[in-house]
Amino acid sequence: MTPRDRNIWEEKIADLRRYDLDELDVRPVDASSLTSWPIPDMTFVRIDGVLRSWDIEREKNQQQNQPQQGQDQDPSKPPKRMYLSEDALTGLHSQKANLAFLVLGSKTGVKYYMGVQIPGDGTNGDGESSKMVSYDSLKSIMHSVYNGVDIASEPFDSEQLQEQVAPLARHCGLVTGIPALKSTAGDTIESEQIERLANGLQGHDFGFLVLAIPIPNHKVSKEEFLIVDQIQRAQENEDPEKKRRIKYYLELQDSYLKHIQLGTAVGMWLTGVYFFAADRSVFVRLQSLIRATYVDETSRPTPLRTHEIKGLGPHIQQFGLLRNKRSDEIFQELLEYKFLSPLSSRTLSAFVHLPKREMPGFRIRRSAEFSLAPIPPKDPTRTIAIGNILDRGMDTGNLYHIDVDALQKHTIVCGVTGGGKTNTCFYLLGQLWNYKIPFMVIEPAKSEYRHMMLMSETFKGVGQAFSLGDETVSPFRLNPFEIMKGVKVQTHLDALKSVFNASFEMYSPMPQVLEKALNEIYNVRGWDLVNNTNRRLPPGMMPGDPDCPSEIYPTMKDLYEIIDPVVESFGYSERIGPDVQAALKARIGSLLIGGKGQMLNTRRSIPPEALFKRPTVIELKMVSEDSEKSFLMGMLLVFLYEYREALGPHDNLQHVMLIEEAHRLLKNVPTAQSGDSANPAGKAVEFFTNMLAEIRSYGQGFIIADQIPNKLAPEALKNTNLKVMHRIVAVDDRDSMGGAMNLDDIQKRHATALGQGRALVYAEKMEQPFHLQIVFDKTKEVPPPETPAESDQVVRDAMKGLDIVGKFDRHLGCNFCLHRCDAAILDTAIPVADDPLFRQVYNRYVLSTLKDLTQLVHFRAQIIHEIQRVIGGRARSGNITGITWCVLTQATERYFERKGEENYWFYDQVREQHLRWLNLLKPAFQPTEVN
Structure with missing residues (x-):
């Protein structure tokens, strides 16, 4: 039926259904007739991902193939709210912002851009450019709607995106009409409309552009009154021949009225939608996907259509809205533009929203809900910060503090390698020293803390580091x-x-x-x-x-x-x-x-005061056997406990010991003992866990750091107040920590997705843990030396003033030695001093010399001969004097110790006899002055 043959009601129906657009299939648009409004000064952000809460129940339903009940749209009613982006669009409409939404697909993935242009004088009153005003407004709205949205750090301008659009705009089309808000929640795999479009063309080059400008509210209200008036007039018409047409018209007007009424509430937009691709086959697929995705019976009163139009490329590249007006008769003012559609923020959200599922180029980060309001500390002037409180991944700007003395109840810091565990420990220790609370770090496998201790301004001049087992760096x-x-x-x-x-x-x-x-x-x-x-x-x-x-x-x-x-x-x-x-x-x-x-x-x-009153690092990486590392860690723990116990109880925190890889000592082994067999390992672990529980009363705190909490004794988790959990992947480890931190299943699952430097934190009086970002960066605080040799030299230079070798002689005779604890000399001398035959010869030598001092020199050659017999060719040239004195020092000590034991001499008497004999030996074997 041509427009001439239609009656008034048919014309009105044609106006609402936009039958004029069907003519484009037989009479294509002349490209030279197209005109557009380029939207000026657009500022874009790239949206790289969003945060999504863990929905375990939904995933269980999908795994069990039990779909949830979907949202059924009633064509006679306004569309139900479906997308969060509706809120963003409503907010932008209130700012009178012009809008662009661009989806660009490529072989590597899909990128999503949102752009706005907020009318104004170019600044916000503080001299800030309109570009930054638009950028900040867009970021603010997106963050409020999509909490945790991942937005690229720098904005884009129109020119930058036009360069990306231009190569794709060879085959172009546009979309008109009202899109359907179609849910797939009833399917086993849920997806959003925009991601169905992107998934269907994954790996191909294409573009999808939505441009929208806000329609002033007074025009929308005017359209609403006009529709009401038209409906009333139609209802008053009693022409029986046109009754069916009038009824259909009233149905369409009723749908349009609801559409407009919704627009008065959430905002109305004049919208143009383009799709384009460089390849013809991709363009055809894109066109069919749009129709499959956005068309159903709810597209009323104007159905959604797609049109391939030649000459659209230049208009797309300049982000222009086609302003061609209709040539046929119109009855609705908002339908005056041929290629533009008036859409409410809700219906526009069908085009403008973000994916719910991850895809190449768009990341989905999972989140859970955590506590946001910390309990105020007892003494605000005596606290340490743990990190910034996060709300679903976003920094709230609030620091979480804990009372310094709360560390007296112990701390555990756990997480996989690279999660930020050591960085957190650095942060805690640095703040402890602000209150002049000393600490000791036991580091079994690495040398990370030495640089903080010896090179940072915080600890320079007071920190010390010992390399256990490596006498060449910092002896212990x-x-x-x-x-x-x-x-x-x-x-x-x-x-x-x-x-x-x-x-x-x-x-x-x-x-x-x-x-x-x-x-x-x-x-x-x-x-x-x-x-x-x-x-x-x-x-x-x-x-x-x-x-x-x-x-x-x-x-x-x-x-x-x-x-x-x-x-x-x-x-x-x-x-x-x-x-x-x-x-x-x-x-x-x-x-x-x-x-x-x-x-x-x-x-x-080394005296305990020298170790426990200063910031100290104990390195064990040169001790290769785990059992030996455990022994050294255990002895340091015992000495600390005895030292603190001797000083007596204390209400305030006096010292903190940080144990890295604490599972070496606090192993998760059964502590029960059966009647038939002993359980020494279990009893030993029980001894140490009891020590942890008791030592807090002496003002001693512990920080237990470990990668695998499930390897720790359960008491180590239970007896710690502050618990800091960085990223943990293994289920058993998450269950161990989760049980101690009151985590629910969603929060435990979120622990697998924690980024570097982020942690879940729990302490006493909390109902839920906090999600924190540790704000400290150890690499910026103290950049480590470039090579291990340079690192060792830093420690060597810093620690040489202690002169451990000189102050802590192994034997009384070391005081006369020119080669204090030379490793080669010592290793050669020990087997000689332990040789049974040499012991016999030396014992006879001492006895005969004490009876007759002339034998001192007479038998000297025999002693040297015996030494050379044992060492063979192991003596280096020129070192026989040093080796000889080292052997005699050890043999002499053993001789006089045995004499003292046999005769019950007091130790001062043994020492007197011992020193007298060394003074006799010195001229014959070590011609030097006593130091």
């Missing part, structure tokens, strides 16, 4: 058998036993033999284990006194040498006895090799 001295003043020897023995059992694999009867051996070495040194006294100390002197001789303490070598006689005393069979001897001596002997021997086989430890 620790005698596990030394007892602090105020500590009972039996208590220390029990702790020693627990450290050995926790560190080394012990099978029955090794723990029983070890326990007896530990008791024996103290008995030999004159200790009364019941009364906590030493019978070989002079009257009036007590263990731990400043002038107490170091000889009262056993050494690791003493323990090694006493194993054989102790095993023999048990009377084991020929099969069991040697096995026990070999196993125990292998474990203890490993602690006497190389740098470990120089560190542990010593009389005196």
Whole structure:
């Protein structure tokens, strides 16, 4: 039916249904007749992703193939709200913003751009450009609607995007009419309309552009009154021949009225929609996808149409709205433009929204809800910050603080490698020192903390770092058998036993033999284990006194040498006895090799005051065996506990110990003991976990850092107040931490998606954990040296003033030595001093010389000959003097120690005899002055 043949009602129906657009199929548009309004000064943002809450129930339903009930649209009613973008469009409409939404597909993925141009004088009154005003407004609205939306850091202008559009705008078309808001929530795989469009052309080059300008509210209201008036007139018409047409017209007008009424509430837009592609086949597919995605029975009163039009390219490239007016009769003022459609913010959201599912070029980040309102600290002047509070991934600008003294109740920091665990620990330690609270870091595998301790302005001049087992960098001295003043020897023995059992694999009867051996070495040194006294100390002197001789303490070598006689005393069979001897001596002997021997086989430890009153780092990476690392960590923990216990209880935080890879010591092993077998490892772990629970009363806090919380003893999780969980992937680890942090299933799942430097934090009195961003960056604070050699030199230079080797002599004779603890000399000398035949020769030499001093020089050649016999070709040229003196120093100490034990000499008497003999030897074997 041509327009001439239509009656008035048919004309009105044609106006609402836009039958004039159907003529484009037979009479194409002349490209030269197209005119457009370019939208000026557009500012675009690229949207790279959004945040989406974990919806476990929906995923379960999809996995079980049980679709949820979808949203059924009633054609006679306004479309239901479906997309969050409706809120953004409503907000932009209120600002009278001109809008562009651009989707660009390529082989690598799909990119989404949103652009606006907010009318004004070019500035916001503060001198800020209109570009930045538009950028900030758009970001603000997008963040309010899509919490956690990922927007590119820099805005784009129209020219930048026109360069990307131009190559694609070879085959172009436009969309007219009202799109349907179609839900796929009833399907097993839910998807949004825009992502169905993008998924259908994934890997192809295409474009989809939506341009919209706000229609003033007064025009929309005028259209509303006009429709009401037209409906009333139609209802008053009683022409029976046109009754069916009038009824259809009224149905269309009713749909249009609801469309306009919705627009008066949420905003109305004059909209132009383009689609384009460089390849003809892609363009055809895009056109069919648009119709499949946006057409259904709810596209009323104007159905959605797609049109291929030649000559659209230049208009698309300049973001122009076609302003060609209709040539046929119109009855609705908002339908005056041939290629533009009046759409409410709700219907426009069918075109302008973001995907719900991830695709190449668009990232979906998952989120969960966490606490946002922290409990105020008790003392606001004495707090440390943990990080910035996040709300669904976005920084709220509020810091989460915790009372400094809350760290007295211990902390655990966990997370996989690269999650930010060490960075968090750096941040906590730096703030602790602001309150002059010292700490110790035990670092088993890396050397990350040394740079903070020795190079940062915060710790320069007070921090110290020790490289355990590496005598060439920063030597350390620790005698596990030394007892602090105020500590009972039996208590220390029990702790020693627990450290050995926790560190080394012990099978029955090794723990029983070890326990007896530990008791024996103290008995030999004159200790009364019941009364906590030493019978070989002079009257009036007590263990731990400043002038107490170091000889009262056993050494690791003493323990090694006493194993054989102790095993023999048990009377084991020929099969069991040697096995026990070999196993125990292998474990203890490993602690006497190389740098470990120089560190542990010593009389005196570095004083606890020197270790626990300054920021200190203990590095264990040069100790390769895990069991040996565990032993050293355990001994440091024991000494700390004894030191704090001796100082007494304290209400405020006095010291913090940070243990990296704490599972080496606090292992997750059964602590129960059956009636048939012993469980030394379990009992040892129980000893340390009990120590953690008790030590807090002395003002001591612990920070336990570990990658795998499931490897930790459960008590280590339970007995910590502050819990900081960085990214964790494994289900069992998330369950372990989640149970201790009151996490629900969604929050536990979110732990797998935490970005670097982000963490879930929980402490006492919380109902829910916080999601935080740690604001500290350790690499900016202290850039590490470029090479390990440079790093070692930094430590060496910083620590040389302590002179550990000079101050902590292994033997009394070291005071006369020109080669203090030269590793090559020491390693060569030890086997000689331990050689049974050499011991016999040297003992005879001492006895004969003490009877006749002329024998001192007479038998000198024989002593040197015996030394050379044992070492063979191992002596380096020019070092025989150093080796000889080192051998004599060790052999002399052993000789006079045995004499003192046999004759019950006081230690000052032994020392007097020992020093007298060294002065006799010196001229013959070491012609130097005493230092």
